[in-house]
Amino acid sequence: MVAFTPLAIAATTLLGLTSAVPAHQVRSTGITHRITAGSTTANNGLHFEPENVVAEPGDLIEFSFLPKNHSVVQSSFDEPCAPLSSSSGTTTGIFSGFNFNTTAGEAPNVFTFMVKDRNPIWYYCSQTVGNHCQMGMSGVVNQNFGSGDKTLDMYKQNAKGTVTKQPSSDPHAFQGGWIEKNMNL
Numbered sequence: 001m002v003a004f005t006p007l008a009i010a011a012t013t014l015l016g017l018t019s020a021v022p023a024h025q026v027r028s029t030g031i032t033h034r035i036t037a038g039s040t041t042a043n044n045g046l047h048f049e050p051e052n053v054v055a056e057p058g059d060l061i062e063f064s065f066l067p068k069n070h071s072v073v074q075s076s077f078d079e080p081c082a083p084l085s086s087s088s089g090t091t092t093g094i095f096s097g098f099n100f101n102t103t104a105g106e107a108p109n110v111f112t113f114m115v116k117d118r119n120p121i122w123y124y125c126s127q128t129v130g131n132h133c134q135m136g137m138s139g140v141v142n143q144n145f146g147s148g149d150k151t152l153d154m155y156k157q158n159a160k161g162t163v164t165k166q167p168s169s170d171p172h173a174f175q176g177g178w179i180e181k182n183m184n185l
């Protein structure tokens, strides 16, 4: 058994390192899902298109933004229109900040994040002028289609009675992703 000790230590060290590896080291698949925040047609523009996306770990989710100064903020299913946060109140989820205002057409920059696993990513728009989240501006990546009640429709129903919370006191702050030039313009 003594001979196993160094191995056990090595394995523990490796496991420790593995769990400390940042999530962005999920291997890229090269696939990008483009979602438009805003719409020229649906729900008076308060809409993500497409709003229900299935993605693999390593896929990129890229948001481009139409007028009305939208944002993307990750939430839990149970608390629509509120940022995903730890028990101490620190915002732990993805958010884009209000960095994409445009008066016509798509904003010059996009917000992109990488999907790390197959867990659902619920998100909403935190624009309070017009109460975008309460009006149904929300979406999901990898909805658990096996759980009948946690649907995007139900999220939108639950959002109606809420008050939108911002993920940061700085409207331009963002985390969990990056801002880059909109290459589709």
Ligand SMILES: [Cu+2]
Residues within 6 Å of the ligand: 046, 068, 069, 070, 071, 125, 126, 127, 132, 137
């Ligand atoms: Cu919005």
